[in-house]
Amino acid sequence: MERARPRPSRRRLLQGTALAAVPYVLLPERPAGAHVPAPDYPLAEWRPASAASYTGANRPTTHPVDRVIIHVTQTTYRKTLFVFENPRKKVSAHYVVRSADGHTSQCVREGDIAWHAGDWDHNARSIGIEHEGWVDESAYFTDVLYEKSARLTAAICEKYGIPKDREHIIGHYEVPGTDHTDPGPHWDWSRYIRLVNSA
Numbered sequence: 001m002e003r004a005r006p007r008p009s010r011r012r013l014l015q016g017t018a019l020a021a022v023p024y025v026l027l028p029e030r031p032a033g034a035h036v037p038a039p040d041y042p043l044a045e046w047r048p049a050s051a052a053s054y055t056g057a058n059r060p061t062t063h064p065v066d067r068v069i070i071h072v073t074q075t076t077y078r079k080t081l082f083v084f085e086n087p088r089k090k091v092s093a094h095y096v097v098r099s100a101d102g103h104t105s106q107c108v109r110e111g112d113i114a115w116h117a118g119d120w121d122h123n124a125r126s127i128g129i130e131h132e133g134w135v136d137e138s139a140y141f142t143d144v145l146y147e148k149s150a151r152l153t154a155a156i157c158e159k160y161g162i163p164k165d166r167e168h169i170i171g172h173y174e175v176p177g178t179d180h181t182d183p184g185p186h187w188d189w190s191r192y193i194r195l196v197n198s199a
């Protein structure tokens with residue numbers, strides 16, 4: 001979704017003599033049809049978080065990746081993306097999965113460190129996946145949400161050589177020092193791990 005804001009035309013930008021010397025990639029606005037970076041996971045839609053809300057890195061070279069952290073959003077899918085786009089919120093996750101159809105957005109590159117675990121060590125070593133829903137409302141955890149998320153987690157595990165087990169696929173509540181409870185008591189871990197292993 002585009003926020004309404006005045007945007008100078010490309011023609012006007014290029015007429016400015018000072019700006020004409022600036023490499024095109026540095027111009028702040030993208031014209032329609034410009035190249036948009038592809039997500040790491042081909043089935044995801046690229047919906048970038050604010051650059052103020054994650055740490056740039058070059059994982060797994062700079063930091064090994066050995067955990068997937070499972071979250072529940074406690075708000076809607078749409079609002080989660082807005083929060084991640086807001087530089088004042090200082091929060092992000094790599095992926096967000098929608099309840100109704102499993103549609104998945106990628107908000108932070110896997111090579112970068114998203115801010116989702118509330119703990120630097122766990123942020124630096126993990127991929128964070130948010131699931132639309134509330135910890136006390138099991139109806140949000142639909143079949144298609146489990147299936148699409150499990151397929152994503154399986155792909156991440158294969159890419160980084162992460163074992164597909166509960167030691168390496170953990171809930172936010174298992175991050176040391178956290179007061180978060182997600183994904184909560186209704187999240188079916190045995191089903192999820194089984195799906196990750198059969199994906």
Ligand SMILES: [Zn+2]
Nearest residue numbers: 071072172182
């Ligand atoms: Zn969480």
